Amino acid sequence: MSLKPRRVDFNQTWGAIRDTIKGVITLDHVPRPIWNDRFSDVYSLCVAHPEPMADRLYAETKQYLIDHVSKLLVQVQEEGEQSLIKSYYHYWSQYSVGSQYLHSLYLYLNQQHIRTQKMSDAEIIYGSSDSSGGEQMEIGELALEVWQSGMIAPLGQRLVKLLLEAIGEDRTQKTCSIPIDAVRGTILSFVEVQGYKKKGQLQLYQELFEEPFLKESGEHFKRDAAKLLQEKNVSLYMERVKAKIEEELLRARRFLHASSLSKVSQRCETHMVAEHLEFLYSECTAMVQGERKKDLSNMYDLLKSVQNAMVLLIDTVLDHIKTQGLAAIGNIDTENIHITFVENMLGVYKKYKLLIQEVFKSDQNFMGALDRACSSVINHKFGKPVCKSPEFLAKYCDALLRKSSKGISDSEVDEKLAESITIFKYIDDKDVFQKFYSRMLAKRLIHQQTQSMDAEEAMINRLKQACGYEFTSKLHRMFTDMSVSADLNNKFNAFLKQDNIDLGINFSIYVLQAGAWPLGQTVTTPFTYPRQLEKSVQMFENFYHNRFNGRKLTWLHNLCQAELKLGHLKKSYLVTMQTFQMATLLLFEHTDSLTFREIKESLQLTSEQYHRYAASLIDCKLLIADSTELKPETILRLNMEYNNKRTKFRINAAVQKESPQEIEQTMNSVEEDRKMYLQAAIVRIMKSRKILKHNALIQEVYAQSKVSFAPSIQLIKKCIESLIDKQYIERTPHSSEEYSYVA
Amino acid sequence: MKLTIKNWTGVATWRWVANDDNCGICRMPFDGCCPDCKLPGDDCPLVWGQCSHCFHMHCIVKWLQSQPVNQQCPMCRQGWKFNNK
Numbered sequence: 001m002s003l004k005p006r007r008v009d010f011n012q013t014w015g016a017i018r019d020t021i022k023g024v025i026t027l028d029h030v031p032r033p034i035w036n037d038r039f040s041d042v043y044s045l046c047v048a049h050p051e052p053m054a055d056r057l058y059a060e061t062k063q064y065l066i067d068h069v070s071k072l073l074v075q076v077q078e079e080g081e082q083s084l085i086k087s088y089y090h091y092w093s094q095y096s097v098g099s100q101y102l103h104s105l106y107l108y109l110n111q112q113h114i115r116t117q118k119m120s121d122a123e124i125i126y127g128s129s130d131s132s133g134g135e136q137m138e139i140g141e142l143a144l145e146v147w148q149s150g151m152i153a154p155l156g157q158r159l160v161k162l163l164l165e166a167i168g169e170d171r172t173q174k175t176c177s178i179p180i181d182a183v184r185g186t187i188l189s190f191v192e193v194q195g196y197k198k199k200g201q202l203q204l205y206q207e208l209f210e211e212p213f214l215k216e217s218g219e220h221f222k223r224d225a226a227k228l229l230q231e232k233n234v235s236l237y238m239e240r241v242k243a244k245i246e247e248e249l250l251r252a253r254r255f256l257h258a259s260s261l262s263k264v265s266q267r268c269e270t271h272m273v274a275e276h277l278e279f280l281y282s283e284c285t286a287m288v289q290g291e292r293k294k295d296l297s298n299m300y301d302l303l304k305s306v307q308n309a310m311v312l313l314i315d316t317v318l319d320h321i322k323t324q325g326l327a328a329i330g331n332i333d334t335e336n337i338h339i340t341f342v343e344n345m346l347g348v349y350k351k352y353k354l355l356i357q358e359v360f361k362s363d364q365n366f367m368g369a370l371d372r373a374c375s376s377v378i379n380h381k382f383g384k385p386v387c388k389s390p391e392f393l394a395k396y397c398d399a400l401l402r403k404s405s406k407g408i409s410d411s412e413v414d415e416k417l418a419e420s421i422t423i424f425k426y427i428d429d430k431d432v433f434q435k436f437y438s439r440m441l442a443k444r445l446i447h448q449q450t451q452s453m454d455a456e457e458a459m460i461n462r463l464k465q466a467c468g469y470e471f472t473s474k475l476h477r478m479f480t481d482m483s484v485s486a487d488l489n490n491k492f493n494a495f496l497k498q499d500n501i502d503l504g505i506n507f508s509i510y511v512l513q514a515g516a517w518p519l520g521q522t523v524t525t526p527f528t529y530p531r532q533l534e535k536s537v538q539m540f541e542n543f544y545h546n547r548f549n550g551r552k553l554t555w556l557h558n559l560c561q562a563e564l565k566l567g568h569l570k571k572s573y574l575v576t577m578q579t580f581q582m583a584t585l586l587l588f589e590h591t592d593s594l595t596f597r598e599i600k601e602s603l604q605l606t607s608e609q610y611h612r613y614a615a616s617l618i619d620c621k622l623l624i625a626d627s628t629e630l631k632p633e634t635i636l637r638l639n640m641e642y643n644n645k646r647t648k649f650r651i652n653a654a655v656q657k658e659s660p661q662e663i664e665q666t667m668n669s670v671e672e673d674r675k676m677y678l679q680a681a682i683v684r685i686m687k688s689r690k691i692l693k694h695n696a697l698i699q700e701v702y703a704q705s706k707v708s709f710a711p712s713i714q715l716i717k718k719c720i721e722s723l724i725d726k727q728y729i730e731r732t733p734h735s736s737e738e739y740s741y742v743a
Numbered sequence: 744m745k746l747t748i749k750n751w752t753g754v755a756t757w758r759w760v761a762n763d764d765n766c767g768i769c770r771m772p773f774d775g776c777c778p779d780c781k782l783p784g785d786d787c788p789l790v791w792g793q794c795s796h797c798f799h800m801h802c803i804v805k806w807l808q809s810q811p812v813n814q815q816c817p818m819c820r821q822g823w824k825f826n827n828k
């Protein structure tokens with residue numbers, strides 16, 4: 001064939017094309033040579049000389065398609081209403097495929113003639129070109145357009161009515177008398193027929209079919225809900241509704257376009273869940289309190305679809321966890337209350353965390369409720385002036401970190417300590433915890449009661465991770481002091497050796513930085529050293545002061561300890577004890593009996609503090625008293641009959657225990673530290689801001705301190721006042737509600 | 744000897760002997776450290792002048808660096824000399 005434009009007889013060429021497209025559109029067999037000829041016929045008409053005949057070809061083809069579809073319209077209806085969908089689908093399947101072939105046959109016309117004359121997108125937007133109808137479409141699109149106007153327009157309403165009936169039948173009888181393919185194919189033809197459109201491909205489908213479908217489905221769901229409600233059983237109702245939604249989604253997948261799926265379930269949820277919330281809620285409390293997992297999980301799934309419907313369930317769960325938590329840790333009055341507290345609280349936490357994972361799919365809202373519940377329980381005061389949780393938790397850690405013979409493995413200890421952080425995170429007064437923790441750590445270190453330095457460090461790192469560097473810096477300093485002291489002991493021993501000095505005892509010492517150790521020893525105890533110790537103490541003080549300028553040493557006698565050899569008994573014993581206990585026993589070196597008053601006077605101790613030490617020696621039977629109550633005139637003597645299976649033991653445990661006064665002292669020092677912390681924060685903030693309004697200052701201070709405690713506004717105000725007194729800041733002249741930094 | 748001390752472990756705390764609670768330069772307490780340091784103690788020592796005023800070492804060094812001529816104690820304005828007692 002020649003590509004050169006030439007003169008063509010339109011009628012003759014069109015006649016040939018028309019005969020072939022009849023076969024193409026009805027999927028008849030079209031031999032390859034014929035197809036090729038018609039392909040070039042289309043070309044030759046488009047490039048005909050002298051005038052191209054593309055427009056005529058287009059008009060004739062369009063008319064042909066219109067005639068063809070109107071014939072099909074008659075045929076579709078021939079077998080009556082019952083077969084309408086089936087026939088429609090049959091002819092649609094044929095026509096839609098046929099029209100694609102036709103589109104290929106007209107390749108040249110589509111590409112060279114129609115596309116080039118189509119308006120550009122820009123022209124559409126600015127409306128410069130006249131778009132009044134006359135525009136030509138590519139042949140594939142034209143064919144579908146003709147189907148829409150010639151077939152769907154006249155038949156659509158009837159088809160939809162039948163389609164809805166078919167789906168209704170599927171709903172009630174679970175079968176469909178019309179083949180599913182035909183129903184689905186017919187429904188999807190409303191989408192496919194718009195396939196060439198750039199926008200709004202779903203518009204016909206939605207307007208013609210989806211809207212009435214959803215409306216009818218909604219009515220169906222309402223009726224279904226009403227029927228289910230008659231059984232008045234929430235559990236059953238939820239099961240049924242969940243099954244119903246599943247079923248409807250399955251149905252939608254079988255019959256509808258994918259875009260309708262979520263709309264179907266939404267309809268279902270609106271009519272079966274959202275419109276019956278009161279009914280569902282009526283069982284909510286019972287379900288939560290009974291921890292009915294299946295019901296709760298169903299409730300969660302259903303409420304999730306309705307906006308704000310979950311709030312009530314979340315609140316109910318929160319209340320329940322709170323109640324359970326308060327019951328678990330209130331009213332515990334055992335000896336090991338700190339262990340019971342931590343273990344019970346962890347039990348509650350783990351139980352409900354698991355429940356939320358299992359039942360509520362770890363939903364953040366429920367996790368948040370768990371957090372709020374735990375925090376409220378852990379910070380509950382149970383009628384006491386302060387919350388005891390920080391103290392209990394610190395004690396719990398202390399018991400794990402302390403040398404003991406309880407026989408739990410290192411890994412168990414590590415695991416328990418790791419878990420205790422869970423509770424720590426909920427504590428508001430983290431500074432109180434820190435106070436107790438550091439006191440107990442101090443005692444573990446000084447009394448060499450630490451089970452493992454690795455475990456100690458791991459725990460401090462956990463606290464640091466949870467609360468930051470500042471929170472644990474004091475704890476770190478304590479460790480530093482331990483190694484500094486070890487070094488100091490070596491140097492002192494070297495010095496003694498060099499100068500050939502014999503102290504008569506094995507002497508070692510911890511020298512601690514006053515500010516880093518929470519030892520609460522502001523007033524030093526007056527105390528006369530036993531003669532045997534005088535030299536050691538004197539030598540060390542000289543050594544230290546020569547070495548370190550400008551430093552003052554203060555002995556913490558109540559923390560010093562000794563190992564005393566008892567040689568007055570049948571066996572000889574090595575007993576570890578506290579220094580006051582030691583000093584007391586040493587007084588009996590040259591005498592067998594002394595009155596309580598005599599002892600006190602020679603040691604120069606006040607009676608209140610000394611009482612527990614003396615009593616502890618009587619309790620452990622090393623001393624015998626002649627009256628049960630310790631009075632000044634009570635006579636004490638060495639127990640010469642003392643007997644113990646073990647020859648090496650310690651008796652200082654009793655006096656090392658935290659006394660109620662110490663606990664009170666600890667709480668007081670927390671108060672002092674808070675003031676210091678707040679004042680430092682205020683100065684820091686004012687120094688950088690220079691001038692700040694009262695409320696802004698309060699807010700910033702609050703935000704900074706929140707990590708370790710929640711200060712009362714009262715306290716912040718007090719601190720501001722005292723800084724004004726100390727002239728760090730002042731009120732600005734124009735407002736009493738504004739402060740400025742005094743440089 | 745009925746009773747003999749075998750071992751004795753003493754515990755003592757140390758603090759700076761300063762004639763004030765706070766550093767006159769940074770105003771931080773001597774128990775704490777200067778604003779540039781994180782930990783008080785050996786890492787942030789105190790020093791004394793011959794005028795007997797006492798500061799964080801880091802604070803007075805910084806102060807002296809800012810006064811190239813005529814270096815004075817910031818408290819009493821006497822010429823500054825370290826007291827190496």
Ligand SMILES: [Zn+2]
Nearest residue numbers: 766769799802
């Ligand atoms: Zn300073």
Ligand SMILES: [Zn+2]
Nearest residue numbers: 777780787801
């Ligand atoms: Zn410093």
Ligand SMILES: [Zn+2]
Nearest residue numbers: 794796816819
């Ligand atoms: Zn001075």
